[in-house]
Amino acid sequence: MTARLFESTLYAVLLCASCAASAASPAQSLRIKLQDSSTDPAIAHMRIVIDHDALKSGRVTFEAQNQSKTLVHEVLIARDVGAGKLPFNAKTDRVIESRVHRLGEISDLAPGKTGKLTLNLKPGSYLLFCNLPGHYKDGMVTKLTIAP
Numbered sequence: 001m002t003a004r005l006f007e008s009t010l011y012a013v014l015l016c017a018s019c020a021a022s023a024a025s026p027a028q029s030l031r032i033k034l035q036d037s038s039t040d041p042a043i044a045h046m047r048i049v050i051d052h053d054a055l056k057s058g059r060v061t062f063e064a065q066n067q068s069k070t071l072v073h074e075v076l077i078a079r080d081v082g083a084g085k086l087p088f089n090a091k092t093d094r095v096i097e098s099r100v101h102r103l104g105e106i107s108d109l110a111p112g113k114t115g116k117l118t119l120n121l122k123p124g125s126y127l128l129f130c131n132l133p134g135h136y137k138d139g140m141v142t143k144l145t146i147a148p
């Protein structure tokens, strides 16, 4: 009797544990489109378009597609510690990556190519940007909020 009670209690605990694990880490994805005037002549400035402005903390899979017909683009994911502004070098026309809290990147996507990256993100503000010379300054930066 006691052994059986212990067994069923243990089983219930195990069930609960697997339940909680799957509920705590839902699959989240963020679709990213990298665009410029070769994507559509109506696009005046290079840009990063994302399908969600905010997600929850945990695993996020970034799925980037370079929709340019002529240019290489990339996506870097960094903590936004400067209210949307990243340290910039006017000479190289690029963000100074060594001074950025960088979490990952999908680098150098040729026109039409796609790339994927999964990160485990904590609550906070993040910036997605392209760091090919001139692209960040032209507008290839967007904000992503991670809620608790």
Ligand SMILES: [Cu+2]
Pocket (backbone or CB within 6 Å): 046, 072, 073, 074, 130, 131, 132, 135, 140
């Ligand atoms: Cu770019």
